[in-house]
Amino acid sequence: MASHLPIVQFEDKIMKTVEDNAVVVIIGETGSGKSTQLSQMLHRRGYTKSGIIAVTQPRRVAAVSVARRVAQELGVTLGEEVGYAIRFEDRTSDLTRIKYLTDGVLLRESLSNPELNQYSVIILDEAHERSLNTDILLGLVKRLVKTRASKLKVLITSATLDGEKVSEFFSDCPVLNVPGKLYPVEILYSEERPKSYIESSLRTAMDIHVREPEGDVLIFMTGQDDIDKLVSKLEDRVQSLEEGSCMDAIILPLHGSLPPELQAEIIPSHVFPMTLQVRVFSPPPPNCRRFIVATNIAETSLTVDGVVYVIDSGYVKQRQYNPSTGMYSLDIIQISKVQANQRAGRAGRTRPGKCYRLYSSEVYQEEFLDVTVPEIQRSSLAGSVLYLKSLDLPDIDILKFDFLDPPSFESLEDALKQLYLIDAIDDTGLITSVGQTMAELPLEPSLSRTLMEANENGCLSQALTVAAMLSAETTLLAGQSSKSNEKKRKQPPPDLPDGSGWGDHVQLLQIFEQWDQNEFDIGWCKDKGLQVRGMKFVKDVRRQLSQLMQKIAKGSLNVRTNERYKERQRDYKNLRKALCVGYANKLAERMVQHNGYRTIGFKPQLVQVHPSSTLKTDEDGMFPNYVVYHELIATSRPYMRNVCAVEMPWVNPILKKLEKLNIDKLSGGSGHSIREESETKVSSLPKKEEAVTGVPDDRESRIQAARDRFLARKGKK
C-alpha cells in the first residue's frame, strides 16, 4: 500500500541497524515516508510485543493526521492498535501498540513515569525543528538509553544533514540516509540585496505571472504588516494588467492571526501522507494563478498545494529572550541555510519548480547561519529548569544537564533566580514542595505559583480563570482588520470590561466571567470581538487546570463561586496579592516624576505600560507605584504587556528576598534532594557513563567552556 515510499526499500537495512544499536539517527528528506513507515516496520518486526512504540511530533495536527493515516494503512480502528495523545485528547486504549503524541505530552508522561517503561521504542520525529520540548527530550532519552540498557530503542529522525552532530551526541551512533521524494527546484539568486524586499517581491511575482507557465506562487514575508502591504500592491498591479493578456490571479494572505475559516481547509494529502496540505479557499478556478503571501507558517506548519514558484525574502521575524534584562524582543533577522532550503523545497512538491531568492549566493554562503538557533537558546528557561528539577533524577544537575546545544550559563542562572523568587526552589537550589506541585501544572511558573498562592488565600477560582485566559491570550482578540483598505475609523468599541482599573489580569477575569454569565454563548464572543476558538481553548485549559487542582483545592473551583464574597472584594485584593507572589520575578517600580517603570530583579530597564493596557491612572494622572507584568517585550519601545497593580506591603518581602539572593549558592546546589551526596555524585558521574557506554563524554568540557565564557564576560564588566 505504501510501497511507493522511498523508505520501504531500506527496511532491511534500517531494521538491522536498529537491532544492533540502541540509538539510530535517520535522515529522511520530505516525502521519504519516515513518519508513517518506521513505526509500522518496527511493529512488523515484533518491537510491539514488549512495549508500545511512541512517535513524537512537534505539532498537534501532525500527531493526529499521521496516526489516522497509519491506522488506515494497517486497517485498524483509530484509538485501538494505533492511537494518538495530544493535550485535551487521548485516543489510546489498552490495545494501543503504536502511539503518536506531541513531545509535550511525552514530557508530561515522563513526569509520572521517568523511565517511560511502557515504551519499547521512542521515535523522536522532526527533531531538526529543535523545539524546546524536543531538546529536553533528547537529553532525557540519552539518559534513558543508559539506565534502561538494552530494553529501549531510540530513533531520531531529522530532515537535514545535521545528523553528524546528533550522532556525536549519542556516542557516535549510526546515521542512515533515506532519500526524499522532491522534484528538482531551480534556485535563482538576486545579484544583490534589494532596498525593499516588498518591492522586489512585487516585481518578481509580476515577472512570474507574465512569463512563466501556470503554477501557484508562494511568497515568504516576515509579518502581517508586510503581507497586507504586498497583497494590496499585488492586487493593484494585477488589476492594471490588460484583460486577457495573461491568466487570472487570486491573491491570498496567510498568517497565524487569520481566523481559521479564512485561512485554510486542511485535507490529507495523497502524495505526502505524512504532512498536511492546505487549500486556501475552495479549489482554484481553472486558468487562474494563486499568489499566497505568507509568514514562515508556510515553512513547516502548513503546506500549500500547487505551489511551483517560491519567492524568498531571506528574512524571518523571530522572538528572542535576553536573560540579563528579562526582556523578549521580536526581531527581523536573516534566515538560516536550513530555512532557505526548506522554503525552496516548497516549490518542488508536485513537479519541478523554481525558487527566487532575493539575495545573492554570497550572502547565502557567507552570512546565513547553517542552522536556526534552537529555541532553547532563545527562551526563558524557568519552566524547563523547574521541570527538570521536579524529575528528581538522582544523576541530573541542572547546570550540567546534557543538552545537544547547551543554553548559556547566564540563561540557566536567570532561570534559577526566577524560580527562587517565586519559592519554587530554596536558597540552595533544591526544589521545594511548592515547586514540585507547580511543575505538575501545564503553566509557566509565574502562573502556577499564582494558583498555589490563590489556593491559600481563597481566590483559586479567579486565579484559574486568569491563568487559563493568559494561556490563550494572543489568540483571543479576533482577527482585527488591522489598517487595511477598510476605513480607518475606529470601530465601535466592543465594550469589554475594563479590569476596574486594576489592570489586564482583572480584565481577563471579568471577560471570562461575563462569558460564563452568558452561558458560553458563541454569538457573545463574536459581538465582543473575541476569537471563538481562543475562548473555547480557555475553557478547555480551565477545565484541565481545575482537574489538576481538585486534589489540593481548598475552595470552590466554579467561576460563579461566592458571589456575595466577591461583592465585598471589589478591589480584587486577594487575587492581586496572589499575582504579586506568583509574579515576584516580574515586578516593576514607577519612576518618581513620570509614568515610566524600572524593572526590579534584572539589570534595571526603563519600560512603559503597553498602550493596550487597561491599567488606570489616579486623579493626578499617575500609574500605581508597583505593578507586576506578564511579559517584557521590546517592539518599537520596551513595554510591559499585561500588568496588574500591586501594593507596597506585598512587594517588601520580595525586595528582601532579592537582597538575600546569592546566585552562586543557588546554582551550586545539586538540584536533587540529598545534598550531602551531590559533590561525589557529580564528580563521579562521567566515569559512570564511560563505564556504561565505553565512550568518553565531552559534557564536562563543554560545560566548563560555557562557564569560562560566562566568567570572561562577567570580568569585562
Add this chain to the structure above:
DNA sequence: GAGCACTGC
C-alpha cells in the same frame, strides 16, 4: 497611540 513570527503541556 500601538500592533505579535510560530508552536505546545
